[in-house]
Amino acid sequence: MNYNFPKKINIREDILNYLTNSITDGKVKINEKLYSENFIANKFGVSRSLVHEIYTALDMMGIVKCIHGEGTYLVKSEGINCNSPLGLLLFLQGEDAKSLLEFRYIIELGIVEQVIDNISGNDVEIMLESIQEMEETDDYMIASENDVKIHMTYCNALHNPLVSFVYNLAIVYITFISNNNWESIYADNDTNKKNELIEQHKQIVSALVDKKPEKCIKAITNHLTYIEDKFLNY
Amino acid sequence: MNYNFPKKINIREDILNYLTNSITDGKVKINEKLYSENFIANKFGVSRSLVHEIYTALDMMGIVKCIHGEGTYLVKSEGINCNSPLGLLLFLQGEDAKSLLEFRYIIELGIVEQVIDNISGNDVEIMLESIQEMEETDDYMIASENDVKIHMTYCNALHNPLVSFVYNLAIVYITFISNNNWESIYADNDTNKKNELIEQHKQIVSALVDKKPEKCIKAITNHLTYIEDKFLNY
Numbered sequence: 001m002n003y004n005f006p007k008k009i010n011i012r013e014d015i016l017n018y019l020t021n022s023i024t025d026g027k028v029k030i031n032e033k034l035y036s037e038n039f040i041a042n043k044f045g046v047s048r049s050l051v052h053e054i055y056t057a058l059d060m061m062g063i064v065k066c067i068h069g070e071g072t073y074l075v076k077s078e079g080i081n082c083n084s085p086l087g088l089l090l091f092l093q094g095e096d097a098k099s100l101l102e103f104r105y106i107i108e109l110g111i112v113e114q115v116i117d118n119i120s121g122n123d124v125e126i127m128l129e130s131i132q133e134m135e136e137t138d139d140y141m142i143a144s145e146n147d148v149k150i151h152m153t154y155c156n157a158l159h160n161p162l163v164s165f166v167y168n169l170a171i172v173y174i175t176f177i178s179n180n181n182w183e184s185i186y187a188d189n190d191t192n193k194k195n196e197l198i199e200q201h202k203q204i205v206s207a208l209v210d211k212k213p214e215k216c217i218k219a220i221t222n223h224l225t226y227i228e229d230k231f232l233n234y
Numbered sequence: 235m236n237y238n239f240p241k242k243i244n245i246r247e248d249i250l251n252y253l254t255n256s257i258t259d260g261k262v263k264i265n266e267k268l269y270s271e272n273f274i275a276n277k278f279g280v281s282r283s284l285v286h287e288i289y290t291a292l293d294m295m296g297i298v299k300c301i302h303g304e305g306t307y308l309v310k311s312e313g314i315n316c317n318s319p320l321g322l323l324l325f326l327q328g329e330d331a332k333s334l335l336e337f338r339y340i341i342e343l344g345i346v347e348q349v350i351d352n353i354s355g356n357d358v359e360i361m362l363e364s365i366q367e368m369e370e371t372d373d374y375m376i377a378s379e380n381d382v383k384i385h386m387t388y389c390n391a392l393h394n395p396l397v398s399f400v401y402n403l404a405i406v407y408i409t410f411i412s413n414n415n416w417e418s419i420y421a422d423n424d425t426n427k428k429n430e431l432i433e434q435h436k437q438i439v440s441a442l443v444d445k446k447p448e449k450c451i452k453a454i455t456n457h458l459t460y461i462e463d464k465f466l467n468y
Contacts, residue, residue: 012294024410057291060246096395103396106344114336161330162337162407166400173396176258 011046015054018044023074034064034072097177097232100170105224107167108151111158112216119157119208126153127205134198140186143194144178150201154208181231193230200226245280249288252278257308268298268306331411331466334404339458341401342385345392346450353391353442360387361439368432374420377428378412384435388442415465427464434460 022028037051055072058064065075130146137143148171155167185193200223207216256262271285289306292298299309364380371377382405389401419427434457441450
């Protein structure tokens with residue numbers, strides 16, 4: 001049976017290419033119905049169950065929506081769930097924490113000026129509440145969660161769907177590292193490190209509120225360098 | 235039958251969360267076998283075919299490899315195929331070309347110094363060959379392909395798997411825009427624009443060869459601004 005395997009993989013790629021081209025060419029538009037499973041099965045001479053597998057995979061990725069008894073629709077993705085398989089893929093791609101930090105330098109420093117232009121009072125409020133929760137909590141997971149939330153709010157304030165998309169993809173991985181860092185702080189009862197990290201986030205938010213790009217770049221650089229020094233270089 | 239639908243979605247998410255946690259906790263490591271379809275089916279009280287669908291989707295994303303008769307293995311992803319459904323997802327996420335251009339400014343300018351440190355003679359050769367092919371070809375698709383290849387080579391020279399990952403994700407979308415731009419150049423027989431674009435790529439490569447970050451930042455900014463002015467603002 002094994003010799004069938006490569007053939008099946010190629011056909012799956014052929015079908016994906018066919019669907020991709022139909023979408024990028026504009027033949028199928030958002031909210032419209034995709035080809036029926038039967039149509040694709042006949043066109044490529046494969047079983048309907050193989051087409052169903054492909055459509056299910058696209059559904060899980062948030063590209064299409066399969067509605068039982070109705071068909072498969074092309075949908076506009078509504079942002080990415082942190083637990084989505086895509087984040088997992090990124091986690092598996094980049095096992096090295098230095099790569100992630102470099103990625104964060106590039107994105108978080110690269111968007112400072114536009115974020116300062118775009119950030120809302122509500123965004124600032126969310127960030128200040130998160131800092132307060134970081135100060136008050138006895139649970140390292142809650143501290144970590146709020147830490148990540150501050151950086152997500154910051155990046156999403158750019159209102160660039162592509163940047164939000166890639167940053168949210170990286171969130172599974174950022175959360176994993178952040179959890180480890182905060183766990184070690186609480187395990188060592190290291191009040192000094194805790195206070196330092198909280199102060200760094202205050203500096204970032206204060207620079208955003210003051211609308212000072214230079215100050216913000218300094219605060220973010222300071223924060224990421226601190227993480228690099230204290231948590232990655234031992 | 236419809237009332238089963240939300241339940242099924244939740245169970246699928248539960249299973250994905252369970253798998254994600256097993257992987258991020260290190261219970262399942264790369265190249266190791268994932269839980270059998272039967273094990274997951276029994277644990278969550280679902281059919282084996284539902285588990286098979288989920289594993290197939292993860293296989294299509296390059297997270298696992300299903301081997302017929304053997305089981306499902308967690309694999310180390312080997313970079314992303316341009317035609318992968320992930321790129322398609324990004325394409326659907328960000329329909330607006332301005333967002334893509336902003337994304338490119340952030341990434342391509344943010345990595346200049348490290349790329350200059352890391353770029354190899356082979357990378358430069360690939361870029362110079364691509365420029366030559368752009369000059370010589372009569373086919374707008376080949377011109378576009380080489381244009382995209384130059385930027386991919388540039389970004390991959392950073393040797394940061396996360397940055398390569400997100401840039402390669404965006405490639406489906408970048409290619410789509412680039413094809414349109416080059417198609418219009420050839421349709422209008424606009425030698426001026428063609429020469430301008432080729433010259434801009436030469437400037438970028440020459441700055442990389444000279445190892446001059448300032449010059450490189452200027453050349454990339456000039457190139458992206460040109461695209462913005464000539465192809466997005468009409």
